[in-house]
Amino acid sequence: MLDGPGVYGPRWPLPLSARHLVGESTGSFVNRLAHRNGLELHEFLDRVGQGKASADPGRVDKYPQYTEMYVNAAGLRHLAVLTDQPEAVLRRALPSLAERHLLPGTGGAVWKWPWEPFEGHLVRCCALCAQARGVDEPVWLMSPDSWRVCPRHLRWTDDSRSEEPAFIELAEMPETVRAHRQRQHLGRWFGPAGEELFADAFQVAVHWWTSMPDTTRWVQRAWSAGLGARAMRAAPLVIYPEAAELAQSMLRFEQAGKRDRAGRAGWLASLQPLMDGWEVDFGQGKEPLLQWLEFHSRAVPAPVRSPGRRRLVLALGHNRIAARTGSLDKRSCLPWQLGMAAAEL
16 A cells, blocks of 8 residues: 555545535545545544544544644545545645645645634535535535625525534525625626625624624624624624625725715715614714725726626725735725724724
8 A cells, every 4th residue: 555655545445435515625525535434534534644633533523613624745645545536626626625735745645634724714514505415414615704605595604613503594684695695796797806895895894893783783683693792703694784785885986986085075975874774873983984995095097898797996005905815804905804802993
């Protein structure tokens, strides 16, 4: 069973295969593969390579929900043999096997479970989607953000390490479903710029929730979802509708092109009736909007229009800061993050 000079490794695939889901975490996939073959995760890891894990097997078996598994190039070869699939196929399906995430080392096969994933969040896959693909146990996906919406089954899942609730039904939260569709519309019609505009609006709403968590509509949404009103887990869910509506207003500002002092003041004033309807204090809530306007006060030359998409060019200040990919906080020009104390905003 030699895998290179002096390095031992598997020569044959495991008897039973496991169907991977696109976007699944490596840890989630190997955990299911182990179970499919009558093994616990801690028993399976020795077949992939060498690494350091807890001495408590029960703790190791909980890893896929808490952290991600990474391997070096030799470890990837071992996985390819064990699964009887080409390395390229595994890499396309499992994001954490991408070249940039492989561990260093050209000797023996090694694996690692760092406390936090190198990139993204472990978010529970919609169980109904998994079952439709023949998977009956929990699946964890790598997501840029700490939550996901399943538009097919109207379920909200996140990266919570708590067992309950495993998901939140959105059928009784039509405003959140509508908000998700508005976000998808922005991305579909305006490409990355549309996603970044939603990210800006979401970050403003994060600022509002951090400063004013007892806003009535947010408290009511959290309770209807079975979550605590001030639980950080509830924040993305409860602010989603306001973020989507604010993104539409930001879109109108960008399209109008009136970035001088009068144009910015007029746009800000137009938001007061909207915020009053949300019960978001305008005097306090305008502060993050003023910061956003600072970054969006200077236009840039418009690029050639992409086929099938409408032209949207965000301001110079935004483009200097915001990333083109990644989580919402990275794709926004606004600096704060969910979980910061109000005094840090």
